[in-house]
Amino acid sequence: xxxxxxxxxxxxxxxxxxxxxxxxxxxxxxxxxxxxxxxxxxxxxxxxxxxxxxxxxxxxxxxxxxxxxxxxxxxxxxxxxxxxxxxxxxxxxxxxxxxxxxxxxxxxxxxxxxxxxxxxxxxxxxxxxxxxxxxxxxxxxxxxxxxxxxxxxxxxxxxxxxxxxxxxxxxxxxxxxxxxxxxxxxxxxxxxxxxxxxxxxxxxxxxxxxxxxxxxxxxxxxxxxxxxxxxxxxxxxxxxxxxxxxxxxxxxxxxxxxxxxxxxxxxxxxxxxxxxxxxxxxxxxxxxxxxxxxxxxxxxxxxxxxxxxxxxxxxxxxxxxxxxxxxxxxxxxxxxxxxxxxxxxxxxxxxxxxxxxxxxxxxxxxxxxxxxxxxxxxxxxxxxxxxxxxxxxxxxxxxxxxxxxxxxxxxxxxxxxxxxx
Numbered sequence: 001x002x003x004x005x006x007x008x009x010x011x012x013x014x015x016x017x018x019x020x021x022x023x024x025x026x027x028x029x030x031x032x033x034x035x036x037x038x039x040x041x042x043x044x045x046x047x048x049x050x051x052x053x054x055x056x057x058x059x060x061x062x063x064x065x066x067x068x069x070x071x072x073x074x075x076x077x078x079x080x081x082x083x084x085x086x087x088x089x090x091x092x093x094x095x096x097x098x099x100x101x102x103x104x105x106x107x108x109x110x111x112x113x114x115x116x117x118x119x120x121x122x123x124x125x126x127x128x129x130x131x132x133x134x135x136x137x138x139x140x141x142x143x144x145x146x147x148x149x150x151x152x153x154x155x156x157x158x159x160x161x162x163x164x165x166x167x168x169x170x171x172x173x174x175x176x177x178x179x180x181x182x183x184x185x186x187x188x189x190x191x192x193x194x195x196x197x198x199x200x201x202x203x204x205x206x207x208x209x210x211x212x213x214x215x216x217x218x219x220x221x222x223x224x225x226x227x228x229x230x231x232x233x234x235x236x237x238x239x240x241x242x243x244x245x246x247x248x249x250x251x252x253x254x255x256x257x258x259x260x261x262x263x264x265x266x267x268x269x270x271x272x273x274x275x276x277x278x279x280x281x282x283x284x285x286x287x288x289x290x291x292x293x294x295x296x297x298x299x300x301x302x303x304x305x306x307x308x309x310x311x312x313x314x315x316x317x318x319x320x321x322x323x324x325x326x327x328x329x330x331x332x333x334x335x336x337x338x339x340x341x342x343x344x345x346x347x348x349x350x351x352x353x354x355x356x357x358x359x360x361x362x363x364x365x366x367x368x369x370x371x372x373x374x375x376x377x378x379x380x381x382x383x384x385x386x387x388x389x390x391x392x393x394x395x396x397x398x399x400x401x402x403x404x405x406x407x408x409x410x411x412x413x414x415x416x417x418x419x420x421x
Contacts, residue, residue, distance in 0.1 A: 001031060002130065002152035005039035006169045007226035008072045011079075017226060018079040020167070021125060025085065027236060030120040032159060034130045034152040035076055037068025042131075042145070058103035062132075062142045065104075066092070069129030069148065077127045087125040090116060092132035092140065097154070099133035099141045106133055106141035108150065108213075111158035120159075128155060146207035153210045157217035163242075164214070164221045165235050166206065171225035172241035173198070173205050175414040176266040180405050183415040187264065188238065191246045194264045194357055197391045201267045201355035211243070220244055246359065262360035262367070263412040268401050269353045272302060273326040274383065277333065279314040279343035289340045290317060293332045299325045303353070303386040303393065317342075318384055320395065323349055351383065352401040355393040356408060368392045374411035380404050 001024065003017050017035075025031050037045075045065045049056045073089040080087035095116055099106035120126055130148025135141045143150050149166060156164035172186040173195065190198075192215035199208040205223055214221045224240025233239040244252075253260050280286050287306065294301055305318040321329045326349055333345060361367045368385075371392055375382060380403065384395040396404055409415060 001165045001167065002034040002148060003036065003076075003167045003226055004148065004169070005036040005041070007167055008035055008037070008076070009039040011075070013226075014072070014075050014079050017167070018076060018083055018085075019230060020226060020228070021076075021080060022083050022085055023230075024235065025123075025125060027234065029162075032116070032120060032126040032128060032155055032161070033076065034128045034148060034155055035069060035072045036130050036148040037072055041068040041071075059139050062103045062140050066129070066132040066140050066142050069131050073127045073129040077125075080125055080127070085125055086123055087127055088119065089127045089129070090119075091129060093134045093138075095128070097133040097151070099135060099143070101141075103135075103139075104142055105144040106135065108133060108143065108154040111154060113158050117159055144209075147209075149207040149210035150213060153213045153217070153219050153221065156219045156221075157213070161219070164219050165240075166210075166221060166223050167226035168205065168223065169225065169227060170205060170223070171228075171239070172223050173203070173243075174265070176405055176409050177268070180268075180402050181409045181415075184409065185414065187241050189249050189252060190241055190243050190264060191249055191359055192243060193246060193390060194359055195243050197355070197357045197388065198265055198267050201269055201353060201357070201391065201393060203265070203267045206243075214243065215245075218245065220248075260360060261358065261414075262364050263356055263358035263414065264360075265357050266405050266408045266412075266414070267355045267357060268405050269355075270351075270398055270401060271323050272320045272351060272353050272395075273323045273347060273349040274318065274320050274351050274395060275326070275329060275333070276346040277317045277340065277342040277344075278346065280317050281341045282313045282315045286340065287317065289336060290333070291319075293336050294321070294329060297328065297332055299329055299332075303384050303395065305384050305386075320351075320353070320384075350398045351395050352398045352404075353393055353395055354401070354404045354408065355391055356412070357391045359390050361390050361392075370411055371408060374407050375404060378403060378407050380407070 049061050049064050077087045077089045096112050098110045100109050101107045130151035131142050133141045173190050174184040174186050176184045178184040196211045199206050199211050221243040222240050302320045307316040380400050382394045386393045
């Protein structure tokens with residue numbers, strides 16, 4: 001079980017979490033719980049680091065920011081004890097959860113589970129701070145923002161859990177953002193592949209790395225709400241959204257005599273910026289000169305479009321980067337202007353990426369055409385397009401985001417779909 005920052009924000013909410021955990025143990029389960037820091041606490045700790053030293057040592061940064069989860073782990077263990085449960089906290093170095101890579105963005109490699117499993121088998125609830133681990137040289141590390149989801153999936157995989165329940169402030173994965181489309185429907189099942197695409201293109205329900213790890217390790221993940229009454233349906237009845245393999249979903253659909261939806265969901269992301277380099281020499285190696293410095297600076301490039309070459313052997317190259325990296329990207333490219341040979345840089349941060357995701361695209365034609373026609377009918381201009389096997393994404397003007405999401409939700413028949421896969 002994993003509980004996010006909003007679920008752990010204060011003693012009353014921690015008591016609610018403790019009751020949910022106790023309920024699972026009372027149902028006969030051995031339970032491990034991974035917790036995030038209280039909502040806003042990590043931001044507060046990051047600010048302290050920056051105020052102490054703008055050029056902070058990443059190792060000491062990890063010591064500070066990892067403390068938020070340590071507090072909530074201890075508080076939840078204390079609260080469970082007050083409810084009559086046997087519980088104890090297991091810090092990242094006590095388990096230990098081994099990591100490699102740079103501080104503040106470490107990767108989980110292995111978890112020592114012998115003592116943890118023995119404790120759980122004896123009826124003790126294990127409370128584990130998310131987001132933190134232990135480096136090869138014995139220092140505290142953190143897994144990057146949103147890393148508690150990854151911690152939870154890693155623990156679930158290591159102990160061979162039946163499933164990993166991610167409790168958050170929403171009760172599942174929806175066909176789109178319910179705040180934009182009132183008719184959005186909760187999905188009972190989503191495949192790892194679909195969830196990975198949805199998470200990568202703007203759906204904020206799960207952290208992308210955690211989904212990738214779940215898919216690799218075969219961990220069944222359920223997303224559900226911690227803001228429930230004591231008489232709500234238990235998690236074992238699957239009241240949220242279960243994220244499973246493509247093969248398992250096929251079996252479920254066959255058993256229930258149901259047909260899978262063509263499109264699973266519509267996602268949007270306003271946190272990207274567009275960069276256009278004009279009159280780039282149309283020759284081998286030119287594109288490498290553009291993206292190598294960005295890769296070296298760990299700037300993630302998403303959509304890439306190279307226009308048809310001009311008569312003078314030149315072309316325009318368009319791509320997107322996270323909005324927060326726009327200024328840094330522009331400075332790096334200006335510094336490489338001589339090597340790249342472009343004429344000028346055009347940037348636009350007032351854009352949005354709209355994505356249509358669904359495994360059904362693999363076996364159905366016309367998905368992209370439906371998207372383009374629906375947007376054209378509402379005079380929404382498409383600035384760029386990218387595709388994968390189960391996703392079509394377009395860039396549009398930021399001001400048209402909500403309209404585009406509503407139009408596409410209707411165009412693919414999701415307004416009337418019942419709760420299903």
